[in-house]
Amino acid sequence: GKPLLSIRDFKVEYRTGSGATVQAVRGVDLDLYPGESLALVGESGCGKTTFGLGLLRLLPRLGHASGKVIFNRGDGTEIDVLGLDGRDLRQFRWRDAAMVFQGAMNAFNPVLKIRAHMHDTMRAHTKATRQEIEDRAGDLLRLVRLEPERVMDCYPHELSGGMRQRVLIAMSLLLEPEVLILDEPTTALDILTQRSIVDVLHEVRERLGFSMIFISHDLSLAAELADRVATMYAGRLVETGGVRDLFYRPRHPYTLGLIKAVPPIVGDLPDLESIPGGPPSLAALPPGCTFNPRCKFATDECREAEPDLVPVTDQDGSAHDVACIHWKDVHLDREARNQDLGTAS
Numbered sequence: 001g002k003p004l005l006s007i008r009d010f011k012v013e014y015r016t017g018s019g020a021t022v023q024a025v026r027g028v029d030l031d032l033y034p035g036e037s038l039a040l041v042g043e044s045g046c047g048k049t050t051f052g053l054g055l056l057r058l059l060p061r062l063g064h065a066s067g068k069v070i071f072n073r074g075d076g077t078e079i080d081v082l083g084l085d086g087r088d089l090r091q092f093r094w095r096d097a098a099m100v101f102q103g104a105m106n107a108f109n110p111v112l113k114i115r116a117h118m119h120d121t122m123r124a125h126t127k128a129t130r131q132e133i134e135d136r137a138g139d140l141l142r143l144v145r146l147e148p149e150r151v152m153d154c155y156p157h158e159l160s161g162g163m164r165q166r167v168l169i170a171m172s173l174l175l176e177p178e179v180l181i182l183d184e185p186t187t188a189l190d191i192l193t194q195r196s197i198v199d200v201l202h203e204v205r206e207r208l209g210f211s212m213i214f215i216s217h218d219l220s221l222a223a224e225l226a227d228r229v230a231t232m233y234a235g236r237l238v239e240t241g242g243v244r245d246l247f248y249r250p251r252h253p254y255t256l257g258l259i260k261a262v263p264p265i266v267g268d269l270p271d272l273e274s275i276p277g278g279p280p281s282l283a284a285l286p287p288g289c290t291f292n293p294r295c296k297f298a299t300d301e302c303r304e305a306e307p308d309l310v311p312v313t314d315q316d317g318s319a320h321d322v323a324c325i326h327w328k329d330v331h332l333d334r335e336a337r338n339q340d341l342g343t344a345s
């Protein structure tokens with residue numbers, strides 16, 4: 001079928017204080033299919049959040065998105081997202097696609113109760129009656145395992161971080177968007193609370209059937225929630241594929257490094273390897289493959305040209321897309337790691 005979101009040569013540029021421009025997202029091609037859950041993974045500073053903000057046209061004033069983003073509405077309408085403005089853009093943002101940001105506190109108005117947030121959001125976009133809004137908000141709050149009677153009369157600061165995050169998820173679903181973008185949905189929460197958010201996301205997605213892009217530095221979260229994973233580095237996708245394929249047969253040294261930094265769910269704790277160094281400054285990218293200064297597979301050839309994201313096929317016939325000229329040499333030694341995907345299926 002048709003993708004819900006079709007993204008081509010998507011770029012985001014920022015103008016810096018000195019008037020120079022920096023490319024934070026450097027040409028991303030990606031399709032999101034109806035009902036699919038896609039994880040966008042990478043360290044902070046790789047352009048993941050900018051990508052999400054750019055898709056929903058929420059960039060700060062000095063940011064500029066270009067390329068092509070087509071949203072195919074369930075009713076058959078085709079929307080050119082980067083061409084939207086005014087009313088159409090506001091409509092797109094809540095009804096077609098909504099975003100839940102990290103740091104749930106900033107998304108709330110501290111002097112308004114949760115009830116007012118729910119009513120304001122619905123009234124800004126629909127002609128729903130007071131009772132309809134109460135009912136819809138109540139249903140969604142129960143779906144994220146909160147008691148509406150309790151939560152609706154609270155101010156944001158009266159809720160725990162995990163509860164606020166769940167309220168935000170409920171709020172983002174008020175207008176029944178077809179795509180939900182979540183930015184680090186569990187970061188800054190303790191392990192148990194993270195667990196409950198993951199369970200809640202599983203449940204609401206099963207019930208409501210929306211597509212999801214979630215942005216995370218946490219690969220174990222990706223393993224639990226995603227059907228497909230895209231690894232981002234220095235503003236580009238360097239590997240994309242099915243979640244199992246990427247976890248068991250990563251072919252980009254960066255994905256491999258991210259996997260090796262995740263503690264195993266079963267078995268003894270191995271020595272976790274972190275990737276040396278950090279992501280490059282977007283204002284001064286290394287020549288050739290941008291990962292080369294950190295890559296143990298790098299050769300002189302890697303410093304000559306930036307590899308394209310191309311489909312590769314393994315001996316067992318599995319295929320995914322990788323941007324690395326030495327992908328054949330990259331293997332995850334699964335035995336030595338004794339790591340499993342845990343609850344992912």
Ligand code: SF4
Nearest residue numbers: 289292295302324325
């Ligand atoms: Fe490493 Fe070269 Fe592959 Fe880049 S192209 S990831 S430097 S091996």
